[in-house]
Amino acid sequence: xxxxxAGCISDEALWRLASxxxxxxxRDLAHAHLDDCPICTAALLTIVRSSPGASPLDRATGxxxxxxxxxxxxxxxxxxATLGSGSMGTVYTAWDPQLDREVAIKVLRxxxxxxxxxxxxxxxxxxxxxxxxxNVVTVYEVGQDCDVIFVAMERVTxxxxxxxxxxxxxxxxxxxxxxxxxxxxxxxxxxxxTHRDIKPDNIFVEDDRAVVGDFGLATEATDPGPITAGAPxxxxxxxxxxxxxxxxxxxxxxxxxxxxxxxxxxxAFGVTAWEMLHGARPYGGQTAAAIVRASAAGPPPVPPLAGxxxxxxxxxxxxxxxxxxQRPPELRQVxxxxxxxxxxxxxxxxxxxxxxxxxxxxxxxxTFAVLARRSPPPPTAAVAPCDPTAPSxxxxxxxxxxxxxxxxxxxxxxxISQTMLDRRAAWATLGAATCRxxxxxxxxxxxxxxxxxHDERALLELxxxxxxxxxxxxxxxxxxxDAPAVCASKEATEVAVAMARLTPAQRTAVVDGLGAIVSAxxxxxxxxxxAAAQALTAAATAAGTADSPMLDAAVQLARAExxxxxxxxxxxxxxxxxxxxxxxxxxxxxxxxxWMALAARAVDLELDAPTVASAMAQAGWAIDRLxxxxxxxxxxxxxxxETTWTTGDHATARRQLAEAMALAGDDPFLAAxxxxxxARFASLGGDDVAAAAAYRELLDDPDVMRVVPVLExxxxxxxxxxxxxxxxxxxxxxxxxxRALTQGRAALSPDDPMQVTNEVIAASISYERGxxxxxxxxxxxxxxxxxxxxxxxxxxxxxxLGRTGRIWCETGHPQECIPLARDALRIALxxxxxxxxxxxxxxxxxxxxxLATGDLxxxxxxxxxxxxxARVVYGATHPMWAQVVVDYAAALTAAGRTAEARPMLExxxxxxxxxxxxxSLTADARFELAKLVADRDPARAATLGAQALADASPxxxxxxxxxxxxxxxxxDRHGR
Numbered sequence: 001x002x003x004x005x006a007g008c009i010s011d012e013a014l015w016r017l018a019s020x021x022x023x024x025x026x027r028d029l030a031h032a033h034l035d036d037c038p039i040c041t042a043a044l045l046t047i048v049r050s051s052p053g054a055s056p057l058d059r060a061t062g063x064x065x066x067x068x069x070x071x072x073x074x075x076x077x078x079x080x081a082t083l084g085s086g087s088m089g090t091v092y093t094a095w096d097p098q099l100d101r102e103v104a105i106k107v108l109r110x111x112x113x114x115x116x117x118x119x120x121x122x123x124x125x126x127x128x129x130x131x132x133x134x135n136v137v138t139v140y141e142v143g144q145d146c147d148v149i150f151v152a153m154e155r156v157t158x159x160x161x162x163x164x165x166x167x168x169x170x171x172x173x174x175x176x177x178x179x180x181x182x183x184x185x186x187x188x189x190x191x192x193x194t195h196r197d198i199k200p201d202n203i204f205v206e207d208d209r210a211v212v213g214d215f216g217l218a219t220e221a222t223d224p225g226p227i228t229a230g231a232p233x234x235x236x237x238x239x240x241x242x243x244x245x246x247x248x249x250x251x252x253x254x255x256x257x258x259x260x261x262x263x264x265x266x267x268a269f270g271v272t273a274w275e276m277l278h279g280a281r282p283y284g285g286q287t288a289a290a291i292v293r294a295s296a297a298g299p300p301p302v303p304p305l306a307g308x309x310x311x312x313x314x315x316x317x318x319x320x321x322x323x324x325x326q327r328p329p330e331l332r333q334v335x336x337x338x339x340x341x342x343x344x345x346x347x348x349x350x351x352x353x354x355x356x357x358x359x360x361x362x363x364x365x366x367t368f369a370v371l372a373r374r375s376p377p378p379p380t381a382a383v384a385p386c387d388p389t390a391p392s393x394x395x396x397x398x399x400x401x402x403x404x405x406x407x408x409x410x411x412x413x414x415x416i417s418q419t420m421l422d423r424r425a426a427w428a429t430l431g432a433a434t435c436r437x438x439x440x441x442x443x444x445x446x447x448x449x450x451x452x453x454h455d456e457r458a459l460l461e462l463x464x465x466x467x468x469x470x471x472x473x474x475x476x477x478x479x480x481x482d483a484p485a486v487c488a489s490k491e492a493t494e495v496a497v498a499m500a501r502l503t504p505a506q507r508t509a510v511v512d513g514l515g516a517i518v519s520a521x522x523x524x525x526x527x528x529x530x531a532a533a534q535a536l537t538a539a540a541t542a543a544g545t546a547d548s549p550m551l552d553a554a555v556q557l558a559r560a561e562x563x564x565x566x567x568x569x570x571x572x573x574x575x576x577x578x579x580x581x582x583x584x585x586x587x588x589x590x591x592x593x594x595w596m597a598l599a600a601r602a603v604d605l606e607l608d609a610p611t612v613a614s615a616m617a618q619a620g621w622a623i624d625r626l627x628x629x630x631x632x633x634x635x636x637x638x639x640x641x642e643t644t645w646t647t648g649d650h651a652t653a654r655r656q657l658a659e660a661m662a663l664a665g666d667d668p669f670l671a672a673x674x675x676x677x678x679a680r681f682a683s684l685g686g687d688d689v690a691a692a693a694a695y696r697e698l699l700d701d702p703d704v705m706r707v708v709p710v711l712e713x714x715x716x717x718x719x720x721x722x723x724x725x726x727x728x729x730x731x732x733x734x735x736x737x738x739r740a741l742t743q744g745r746a747a748l749s750p751d752d753p754m755q756v757t758n759e760v761i762a763a764s765i766s767y768e769r770g771x772x773x774x775x776x777x778x779x780x781x782x783x784x785x786x787x788x789x790x791x792x793x794x795x796x797x798x799x800x801l802g803r804t805g806r807i808w809c810e811t812g813h814p815q816e817c818i819p820l821a822r823d824a825l826r827i828a829l830x831x832x833x834x835x836x837x838x839x840x841x842x843x844x845x846x847x848x849x850x851l852a853t854g855d856l857x858x859x860x861x862x863x864x865x866x867x868x869x870a871r872v873v874y875g876a877t878h879p880m881w882a883q884v885v886v887d888y889a890a891a892l893t894a895a896g897r898t899a900e901a902r903p904m905l906e907x908x909x910x911x912x913x914x915x916x917x918x919x920s921l922t923a924d925a926r927f928e929l930a931k932l933v934a935d936r937d938p939a940r941a942a943t944l945g946a947q948a949l950a951d952a953s954p955x956x957x958x959x960x961x962x963x964x965x966x967x968x969x970x971x972d973r974h975g976r
Contacts, residue, residue, distance in 0.1 A: 074092075074105060075143045075144075075152075076097065076098055077094040077096055077103065077105055078094055078095045079094045079105065080092065080094055080095060090107060091105065093155060094152070096140075098576065099614075100573075100576055100580050101583070103140060104154065104156075105152055105153075107148055107150040107151075128151075128153065129142075131187050131188050131191045131193065132621040133187035135180045135211055135212060136187055136188060136213075137153055137211055137212065138153060138154045138621075140154070141614070156204045156211055157206060158205045159205060160200060160201050160204055161181070161201075161204070161205055162200035164177070164205040165200070171305060171306065171307040173208070174276055174277060177210040177276075178272075179338035180210040180211075181269065181273075182334050183331075184210070185198065186330070188265075189331065194260045194261055194262065196265070197247075198247060198272055199244050199268065200272050200275065202214040245288050246271070246281060247267075247268040247272060248267075248268065250295045251264070252264060253291060262329070263324045266328060266334070267319060267320055267324075269319060270317075270319025271283075273319070274300075274316055277305060277316075282317075283295045295322040299318070299320060309337070312338055314337075315333065315334055315337035316334075319334060386435035386445055387435065388427075388430075388431030388435050390431075392453065393453045393457050393460070395424065398417070401464070405463065405464050407467070408464070408471060412471050412475060415475045416463060416478065420478075423456070426484035427484050430484050430487065431449075433488070434488045444493040444496035445487050445488060447495070448487035448496065449487050451495075452484070455482075455515050455518045456478075458515050459480075459481065459519070459522055476704070477522040477525050479668070481518060483669070490625070491626055494586070494587050494588055498548070498585065498586075498587065506546045506548060507546075509543075509548070510542070510548050512538075513538075513541075513542030513543050513548075513554070513555065514551065516538040517539045517554055520532045520533075520535035521558070524562050532562060536555070536558060536563065539554075539555050539558065540555050549581070553584070553585050553590055553594070554590060557575075557590070557593060557594050559578075560574040566748070568749070571601060572602065575594070575598040575601055578594045578597070578598075579595050579615070579618070588622040588623075589632075591618065592626070593632075595616070596632070596636060598615045599612055599615035599619060600639055600712075604753070604754050605754070606757075606796055609646075609647075609831070612643050616639065616640055620636060623636055630670065631669055631670060633660075634660045634664045635670075635673050637659055637663070637677070638673050640656050641653040641656035641657045641677070644656060645684065645837075646832060648835045648839075650875070657684070658677075658681065661674055661677045671701070672708050672712075675694050675704075676694075676716070678690075678694045679692075679695045679698070679719070679723075682694060683719075685878070686874070686878040686917065688723045688726050688879075688918075692720060692724055692727065695719055695723065699717065714740050717737070717739045717740035717743070718736075718754075718757070718758050718761060720736045721733045722761060724736060725764060726879075726918055728768070734762070734765050734766075734769070737762045737765060740758045740761075741762060751785055753786070753789075753790060753794075756782050756785055756796055759778060760782050760799055762778065763779045763782070763803065766778065772811060779807075782800050783800045783804070795827060797827060798823075798824040798828050801821070802824040802841060802842050802845060805817040805824065808820070809848050809852060814849040814853045815853065817852075818850065821842055821846035825842035825843055828842055834869065835873055839869065840869050840870045840873055840884065843866040844863070844884050844887060847866060847887070847888075847891070851890070851894070856894060859891050860891055863888040863891050866884050867881075867884050867888050870884045870885075876907060877911045879911070879918065879921060882908040882912050882925060883917075883921055885907070885908040885925075886905070886921070889902075889905045893928070901928075901932060902929070902932045905928055908929075919951040920951060920953035923951035923960070924948070924956070927952070927956075927963070930944035930967075941967055942964070945963060945964040946964060949961055949964050
């Protein structure tokens with residue numbers, strides 16, 4: 001019979017626990033004690049079972065405070081069932097309809113939703129969110145619904161490590177799980193965290209994959225405070241904050257003034273590993289005092305274990321050494337040792353006598369399960385020869401292909417030939433280094449090279465298959481194939497892992513399917529839509545044969561990108577489904593591509609910020625896992641800068657764009673991203689001249705533009721039109737937006753937000769060209785479409801309201817402008833908050849409308865706020881800040897506050913002196929300043945007036961000319 005633990009819980013306390021009447025501190029101490037005391041656990045279960053109804057943990061901890069019942073909603077998540085409860089909260093399974101996946105939701109329970117526990121739950125989530133590793137649970141977000149704080153995380157359906165080992169797997173498999181646990185824990189330490197509660201019940205196993213969970217005790221590794229486990233004698237020997245005593249290092253059990261750190265985690269890992277392999281912990285005893293006494297005798301002897309290398313056990317003995325200085329300082333040595341499973345006894349099944357008592361059952365029920373990314377074991381297929389001198393595709397196809405390509409234009413044939421020669425050189429150079437690497441790297445290289453050369457051959461055949469309407473487009477399609485460098489990267493090893501699990505027939509089907517996707521993308525660039533659709537069908541057929549999640553997800557993503565549904569919300573749903581499918585593969589490259597595609601479309605559609613941020617975070621995690629390859633990192637940075645820009649944080653956006661440009665370098669594959677980053681960088685600095693030139697250069701490069709997706713091309717034309725519009729190059733702007741609209745009509749539905757936004761830009765240009773009535777009609781149509789398809793609170797609606805209001809203000813109808821500006825500002829504030837471009841623009845517009853009606857008292861505070869925010873958003877040298885200042889100065893002058901207006905106008909004129917802003921804006925600033933200095937400095941006023949007249953807009957030219965005539969110097973007025 002199991003022995004009781006010293007200081008057992010009294011009968012009265014057990015009854016209070018069972019009836020949910022125990023205090024918070026009493027429950028904390030009880031949970032720590034129940035982890036190690038099967039006698040008290042059995043007694044508690046007996047009391048609870050005598051009253052039918054709730055489970056022991058439900059009765060001991062109570063329901064979730066304010067949380068809805070299962071099958072109802074919490075935030076956007078639909079709760080389904082209860083997974084379990086602990087001293088701090090309850091965990092549910094839930095469905096995320098936005099990303100079409102099951103998650104786990106942890107919430108605070110009744111009576112504990114105070115500041116202390118809310119902070120603890122948030123701390124737990126933040127600790128977990130810092131670690132992104134296949135063997136560590138991933139947190140999606142921390143949210144709040146009314147007064148309920150919750151954490152959404154991945155859902156695991158597998159058993160705990162204790163339960164998995166109880167099923168008596170081979171020792172080698174257990175060692176494999178332990179190696180994964182060590183890898184996950186190493187990632188925790190690399191993030192600067194200490195787990196503090198590693199034990200078999202906080203580790204989960206699914207599909208031969210071990211996941212470290214339950215970070216409820218995690219702290220910053222630099223936390224200097226000691227972990228007080230309490231006295232080694234008595235019932236107060238630890239709390240949930242201190243960890244589980246049976247797995248705590250002796251120095252913590254003794255209450256030494258030391259902090260929990262990597263070495264204490266390594267001790268807990270060593271105890272866990274020892275117990276899972278031997279069926280008993282290395283130091284006997286059911287109390288802290290007994291464990292401390294047992295460990296004082298020194299490290300345990302190392303018994304032999306069939307199927308496990310002696311070095312594994314020696315390493316574990318070091319991990320559980322009572323002297324922390326004798327333990328491995330980090331887990332790298334432990335991971336290396338755990339890879340050494342001997343062949344002797346590998347086929348034997350050894351039953352591990354793991355004691356799964358009632359205490360373990362309760363402990364397991366108090367934890368939560370989460371689904372981590374799948375990470376299959378390394379390939380076990382035979383390693384093919386790795387020969388860097390092996391003939392490349394070009395060696396085999398070159399002469400024969402050149403003969404067949406005689407009908408191609410010489411420039412096309414020569415450029416494809418040079419591309420293939422460059423790839424051959426890269427195969428040889430990279431292969432020489434990789435083939436000297438370990439078995440795994442060599443296997444991945446050989447597997448990847450065969451797959452990529454399959455794609456090379458396919459595109460060479462495609463080039464000569466038939467006459468193409470634009471044969472120059474054949475050159476950039478070769479950039480759609482993975483570069484040879486990919487085969488020496490982590491991406492190749494991940495794919496090799498997935499391929500190793502397949503039969504030869506399945507592997508062939510995967511290669512054929514992935515090749516068909518490359519061909520489909522190439523055919524799409526060549527404008528052969530029907531042939532591209534046939535290639536996608538072939539890829540789907542191969543996926544049916546291969547039964548490969550990787551190929552399934554790749555086909556799903558390709559379809560969502562190349563054959564998008566016409567309705568925007570359906571397209572987003574297709575991309576979300578592709579991202580969910582990619583997540584299930586565990587392939588970081590595929591995960592990054594899917595989330596990036598979703599994020600880019602979400603930005604185009606101006607979806608809610610959390611959707612964009614979540615997609616970008618998931619893509620960023622995958623890119624980091626691949627060691628941040630530039631060909632994925634650069635477009636991620638450009639898109640990240642785009643999202644950062646919309647929040648008003650221009651400084652961060654500029655840093656991200658600068659990093660993107662530096663990473664892109666001279667890589668021709670990244671030319672489009674580098675130029676786009678350059679254009680955005682210039683635009684953020686207010687230099688629309690440089691931005692327009694960069695966009696123009698990008699759009700005029702046929703090699704680059706042929707491989708840019710159509711949605712990106714539409715977006716680039718619209719961005720160029722906006723730059724030209726701000727520069728008042730109206731004819732050029734009209735031509736650019738017409739290109740965007742024409743391409744949009746072929747690729748998008750009329751209701752697509754991109755198309756609606758471009759119609760708004762076109763209407764604005766029409767107004768500036770004097771077509772006011774037509775512009776207002778177009779804006780009214782766009783507004784009705786946006787409200788119908790996007791909802792009345794969408795940011796596109798705010799854009800349209802703002803543009804319409806500006807026209808009414810500038811045409812002398814401020815009463816029409818004011819309500820539109822108010823609505824636009826309200827939507828922008830709700831969507832993005834303060835200090836963004838939109839809020840500055842709409843607040844200024846509202847102030848202009850009020851000023852035009854004579855409401856100085858209402859307009860001046862709005863102008864003051866807009867000017868202060870513009871300085872933060874743009875900086876005090878940006879043309880957009882200068883525009884706000886010009887309007888604000890006019891209002892101050894009207895209010896007789898010229899002393900405040902003049903210094904602001906001086907700064908605005910100086911900022912515009914370099915000609916980075918529109919000429920009419922510079923003219924307005926000089927004219928307003930001229931009026932203010934006319935009495936004190938007539939000569940300067942005359943000079944400023946003349947300069948303003950030279951650049952004045954047609955609407956203001958007569959006004960400025962009349963003022964200049966009145967304030968002409970006396971000598972000029974008399975003809976002298």
